[in-house]
Amino acid sequence: MEKTLSLAEERLKELDDRLEVMWSDILERSRFVQAVHGGEFDAKLFAIYMFETYHYTAHNARNQALVGVRALDQAPKYLKFCFHHACEETGHELMALHDVMSLGLREDSFEIPAPLPETEVLIAYLYWISGTGNPLRRLGYSYWAENVYAYVMPAIRKMQEVLGLADNQLTFFISHAEIDKEHALEVRQMLENHCRTREDWDAVRRVMETSLSLTARMIEGAYDAYERLMRGEPSPYAFLNEQLG
Amino acid sequence: MEKTLSLAEERLKELDDRLEVMWSDILERSRFVQAVHGGEFDAKLFAIYMFETYHYTAHNARNQALVGVRALDQAPKYLKFCFHHACEETGHELMALHDVMSLGLREDSFEIPAPLPETEVLIAYLYWISGTGNPLRRLGYSYWAENVYAYVMPAIRKMQEVLGLADNQLTFFISHAEIDKEHALEVRQMLENHCRTREDWDAVRRVMETSLSLTARMIEGAYDAYERLMRGEPSPYAFLNEQLG
Amino acid sequence: MEKTLSLAEERLKELDDRLEVMWSDILERSRFVQAVHGGEFDAKLFAIYMFETYHYTAHNARNQALVGVRALDQAPKYLKFCFHHACEETGHELMALHDVMSLGLREDSFEIPAPLPETEVLIAYLYWISGTGNPLRRLGYSYWAENVYAYVMPAIRKMQEVLGLADNQLTFFISHAEIDKEHALEVRQMLENHCRTREDWDAVRRVMETSLSLTARMIEGAYDAYERLMRGEPSPYAFLNEQLG
Amino acid sequence: MEKTLSLAEERLKELDDRLEVMWSDILERSRFVQAVHGGEFDAKLFAIYMFETYHYTAHNARNQALVGVRALDQAPKYLKFCFHHACEETGHELMALHDVMSLGLREDSFEIPAPLPETEVLIAYLYWISGTGNPLRRLGYSYWAENVYAYVMPAIRKMQEVLGLADNQLTFFISHAEIDKEHALEVRQMLENHCRTREDWDAVRRVMETSLSLTARMIEGAYDAYERLMRGEPSPYAFLNEQLG
Numbered sequence: 001m002e003k004t005l006s007l008a009e010e011r012l013k014e015l016d017d018r019l020e021v022m023w024s025d026i027l028e029r030s031r032f033v034q035a036v037h038g039g040e041f042d043a044k045l046f047a048i049y050m051f052e053t054y055h056y057t058a059h060n061a062r063n064q065a066l067v068g069v070r071a072l073d074q075a076p077k078y079l080k081f082c083f084h085h086a087c088e089e090t091g092h093e094l095m096a097l098h099d100v101m102s103l104g105l106r107e108d109s110f111e112i113p114a115p116l117p118e119t120e121v122l123i124a125y126l127y128w129i130s131g132t133g134n135p136l137r138r139l140g141y142s143y144w145a146e147n148v149y150a151y152v153m154p155a156i157r158k159m160q161e162v163l164g165l166a167d168n169q170l171t172f173f174i175s176h177a178e179i180d181k182e183h184a185l186e187v188r189q190m191l192e193n194h195c196r197t198r199e200d201w202d203a204v205r206r207v208m209e210t211s212l213s214l215t216a217r218m219i220e221g222a223y224d225a226y227e228r229l230m231r232g233e234p235s236p237y238a239f240l241n242e243q244l245g
Numbered sequence: 246m247e248k249t250l251s252l253a254e255e256r257l258k259e260l261d262d263r264l265e266v267m268w269s270d271i272l273e274r275s276r277f278v279q280a281v282h283g284g285e286f287d288a289k290l291f292a293i294y295m296f297e298t299y300h301y302t303a304h305n306a307r308n309q310a311l312v313g314v315r316a317l318d319q320a321p322k323y324l325k326f327c328f329h330h331a332c333e334e335t336g337h338e339l340m341a342l343h344d345v346m347s348l349g350l351r352e353d354s355f356e357i358p359a360p361l362p363e364t365e366v367l368i369a370y371l372y373w374i375s376g377t378g379n380p381l382r383r384l385g386y387s388y389w390a391e392n393v394y395a396y397v398m399p400a401i402r403k404m405q406e407v408l409g410l411a412d413n414q415l416t417f418f419i420s421h422a423e424i425d426k427e428h429a430l431e432v433r434q435m436l437e438n439h440c441r442t443r444e445d446w447d448a449v450r451r452v453m454e455t456s457l458s459l460t461a462r463m464i465e466g467a468y469d470a471y472e473r474l475m476r477g478e479p480s481p482y483a484f485l486n487e488q489l490g
Numbered sequence: 491m492e493k494t495l496s497l498a499e500e501r502l503k504e505l506d507d508r509l510e511v512m513w514s515d516i517l518e519r520s521r522f523v524q525a526v527h528g529g530e531f532d533a534k535l536f537a538i539y540m541f542e543t544y545h546y547t548a549h550n551a552r553n554q555a556l557v558g559v560r561a562l563d564q565a566p567k568y569l570k571f572c573f574h575h576a577c578e579e580t581g582h583e584l585m586a587l588h589d590v591m592s593l594g595l596r597e598d599s600f601e602i603p604a605p606l607p608e609t610e611v612l613i614a615y616l617y618w619i620s621g622t623g624n625p626l627r628r629l630g631y632s633y634w635a636e637n638v639y640a641y642v643m644p645a646i647r648k649m650q651e652v653l654g655l656a657d658n659q660l661t662f663f664i665s666h667a668e669i670d671k672e673h674a675l676e677v678r679q680m681l682e683n684h685c686r687t688r689e690d691w692d693a694v695r696r697v698m699e700t701s702l703s704l705t706a707r708m709i710e711g712a713y714d715a716y717e718r719l720m721r722g723e724p725s726p727y728a729f730l731n732e733q734l735g
Numbered sequence: 736m737e738k739t740l741s742l743a744e745e746r747l748k749e750l751d752d753r754l755e756v757m758w759s760d761i762l763e764r765s766r767f768v769q770a771v772h773g774g775e776f777d778a779k780l781f782a783i784y785m786f787e788t789y790h791y792t793a794h795n796a797r798n799q800a801l802v803g804v805r806a807l808d809q810a811p812k813y814l815k816f817c818f819h820h821a822c823e824e825t826g827h828e829l830m831a832l833h834d835v836m837s838l839g840l841r842e843d844s845f846e847i848p849a850p851l852p853e854t855e856v857l858i859a860y861l862y863w864i865s866g867t868g869n870p871l872r873r874l875g876y877s878y879w880a881e882n883v884y885a886y887v888m889p890a891i892r893k894m895q896e897v898l899g900l901a902d903n904q905l906t907f908f909i910s911h912a913e914i915d916k917e918h919a920l921e922v923r924q925m926l927e928n929h930c931r932t933r934e935d936w937d938a939v940r941r942v943m944e945t946s947l948s949l950t951a952r953m954i955e956g957a958y959d960a961y962e963r964l965m966r967g968e969p970s971p972y973a974f975l976n977e978q979l980g
Contacts, residue, residue, distance in 0.1 A: 061313070061324065061328065062313065062314045062315075063314075065310045065313055065314050065327075065328055065331070066314050068306070068307065068310055068331065068335070069307045069308075069310050069311050069314060070307075076335050076336035076339070079306065079335045079336070080332050080335045080336070083306065083310055083328050083329070083331040083332035083335060084328075084329075084332045086310070086313065086328040086331075087325050087328035087329045087332060090313070090321050090324045090325045090328060091321035091324070091325070094321070117941065117944065117945040117948075120860075120863070120945070121856060121859075121860055121945065121949065123863070124856075124859045124860045124862070124863030124864070125855075125856055125859045125860070127859070127863060128855070128858070128859030128862060128863070129859070206852060209852065210852040210855070210856065213852075214856065362696065362699065362700040362703075365615075365618070365700070366611060366614075366615055366700065366704065368618070369611075369614045369615045369617070369618030369619070370610075370611055370614045370615070372614070372618060373610070373613070373614030373617060373618070374614070451607065454607065455607040455610070455611065458607075459611065551803070551814065551818065552803065552804045552805075553804075555800045555801075555803055555804050555818055555821070556804050558796070558797065558800055558821065558825070559797045559798075559800050559801050559804060560797075566825050566826035566829070569796065569825045569826070570822050570825045570826070572800075573796065573800055573818050573819070573821040573822035573825060574818070574819075574822045576800070576803065576818040576821075577815050577818035577819045577822060580803070580811050580814045580815045580818060581811035581814070581815070584811070
């Protein structure tokens with residue numbers, strides 16, 4: 001028993017190490033993060049980012065539950081986790097929406113633009129890995145997503161400072177961080193208890209890496225959309241120019 | 246507000262009245278129920294019935310969650326209910342399996358037969374109404390299923406008596422009855438809070454009627470399988486002859 | 491090779507024999523068929539039957555294609571059959587609609603009622619067996635459906651005679667019968683070429699039996715709806731009273 | 736009528752212009768294409784590329800058919816196109832497999848590696864846009880995929896020359912190019928006949944752009960895998976070192 005646990009701990013350590021490397025690379029290369037730390041942005045960047053966050057978050061409960069719907073032969077405890085986690089994720093996109101609206105956007109004065117292509121690709125991938133393949137592999141997404149705060153909070157806090165946002169305008173990140181502490185432990189426990197084979201861990205690792213890469217790309221996609229908007233190019237986000245100056 | 250509630254109460258009353266009529270008809274016509282009350286059965290009928298119950302119950306959490314996976318525009322509270330309820334239903338088929346095995350069946354000495362056609366039709370229908378059409382309509386299934394005990398417990402108790410079963414050999418019915426009391430209230434609340442239109446109530450009523458009819462048919466299917474077994478016809482349940490005499 | 495073929499032929503013969511018995515039973519018991527042969531019906535029965543036929547037929551191309559979408563490991567020839575057959579089935583529901591409208595119904599004066607519960611159960615089952623389980627098993631549905639004419643044409647011709655319908659008011663049955671001759675041969679060939687195991691044949695046989703039973707039930711459901719209409723009970727088909735007298 | 740046609744022609748011209756720009760950018764930046772034209776590659780690059788091509792191609796018939804399975808309200812002609820096209824695409828992955836095996840790989844001496852992450856993202860996206868959103872939008876993928884040869888054949892021919900491949904070792908590209916000429920016309924016709932609104936054309940354009948970008952990324956992913964292999968890093972393609980030297 002001890003040996004199994006320590007094998008699992010070893011695998012988790014490998015995941016952690018890989019995340020460390022990936023995040024370091026992402027944060028270093030990200031034009032979004034550079035712009036934030038350089039203070040070269042305004043509320044419109046935050047708005048675009050939060051709308052895109054709203055979009056993919058709206059699917060997270062659903063693709064999480066999908067694992068349980070199709071994973072016919074999994075242990076009841078894992079299935080329960082899938083449904084319980086889906087239940088807890090439900091409606092979190094409304095926090096993102098609350099935060100972006102708190103910038104002063106007037107409801108009913110615009111339609112939320114369709115997700116950017118990069119965001120849609122992330123959404124597509126999350127349904128795919130939830131609906132097919134190794135039923136444990138979506139844990140690879142949860143594994144980094146529930147532990148994201150250490151990596152992203154510096155940039156979020158910098159945005160908060162520059163834009164003068166109150167904590168209650170960052171509910172998505174701040175409340176979420178609280179909720180996710182417990183989730184992170186549960187995800188860890190699921191990995192420890194249910195990953196049995198090298199294939200399980202490889203599938204988890206692969207989804208961890210790919211979903212994090214696609215998320216990083218989504219963030220850059222938001223930055224590209226911001227740049228297009230600032231250059232005055234046609235944009236589904238043009239309404240932000242009028243409402244957020 | 247009061248008026249809305251009383252409209253909902255009226256609709257619920259209509260559902261209750263309809264259930265009363267349907268159950269009365271089902272219990273009166275059912276050859277299964279007649280055989281039970283006449284004492285003309287043995288443990289093999291209980292076994293077949295519990296195996297079939299095992300089959301459809303194994304899908305209930307999944308089709309319940311499916312509603313939340315696909316019901317894109319529903320209120321978060323209803324989505325949460327779907328996932329929470331799915332979580333609570335997970336693994337209940339194991340209670341049915343426990344009960345049937347407690348008759349003295351030897352594990353690993355047989356494979357559980359595929360569901361009977363009538364059971365598969367019920368399963369198919371529950372996925373269909375969960376995955377398509379009015380997203381509220383699966384509540385019509387829950388509405389009668391969570392309130393089934395008043396109607397079926399007399400026959401279950403009679404089976405218990407005739408077969409000399411202890412309460413812990415009827416966990417599916419006895420534990421379930423406890424759990425389902427709360428569920429029944431939640432389902433009622435969901436109907437009251439989320440059914441807004443005549444179409445909503447009609448969709449719920451229709452699923453209530455159809456899923457109850459298909460369940461009644463499944464029970465008769467189990468009885469038909471029992472009769473075939475007793476007549477010595479080829480049967481996937483032949484192993485019961487050897488093990489339950 | 492010869493031996494394999496003759497085994498397949500034996501299995502097909504078993505299916506044919508079973509169909510013979512089932513159809514004989516269905517035609518004998520059917521209140522719909524009895525009413526037709528007794529001449530105790532009018533155009534409204536034909537109309538209800540054709541609307542229900544319209545409903546399930548609209549899904550046939552889709553559930554046929556679904557087999558190919560999900561049957562990952564099947565032979566390309568079988569997959570091609572699934573898609574080709576889906577292509578050929580597309581739009582056949584419009585023949586049913588054409589025929590019922592030819593009775594003199596005024597377009598835009600009514601909405602086509604939702605399928606009756608019995609029809610919806612059939613639709614649900616066909617998606618289920620197409621989307622799950624043995625990928626060959628939908629052939630069991632095609633096997634009887636493409637060979638239905640010998641069994642049902644006497645009743646159809648009697649309806650035609652009593653209602654004074656021209657052949658071009660029966661396009662669904664008459665054109666279909668032509669098209670389906672070739673389909674029937676293809677289905678036979680698919681069964682011969684792709685069913686390899688006892689499990690394959692059993693799965694096909696089971697779907698053949700169950701889908702035929704559900705179709706028989708759908709036909710009785712149409713007759714029940716006709717009787718309710720004639721008794722003046724509330725009915726989604728009430729508009730037929732006004733338009734077909 | 737003429738005006739509609741010319742509007743459609745205008746939109747198609749916009750798609751063509753956009754493709755021209757995108758391809759020019761892709762071919763210029765692609766490290767894969769640069770390596771090919773520089774002659775700095777060997778059979779292992781071709782092999783990796785063809786295995787990845789095998790992977791995504793195996794899903795093309797399926798995601799094409801999925802459009803018809805779920806696009807409930809589309810015109811029968813478009814549905815027929817979906818199923819017919821799926822039928823014609825079935826098994827094309829076997830051409831890719833034939834070509835790669837013709838390099839001298841020994842069957843049964845290896846398992847085909849799982850798709851690279853970039854390939855899996857492409858597959859995921861194609862199912863997503865086929866199964867959700869505007870039912871016409873998958874035509875945006877077909878639009879460039881059926882017209883790909885003008886852009887990619889120079890690199891393919893260069894590979895052929897450097898590796899000394901016969902035409903019958905390039906069946907995927909050469910036979911496909913023939914088949915796809917007709918498909919390209921059909922796709923064009925579908926767009927002309929079924930795109931009615933600005934939203935339709937936007938959805939098509941967006942899928943065209945995104946699926947082409949993801950394909951370009953897949954090709955670079957194949958090149959990255961080749962580089963890792965050449966650097967002697969751990970690789971699922973390590974067997975190529977042994978068999979293709």
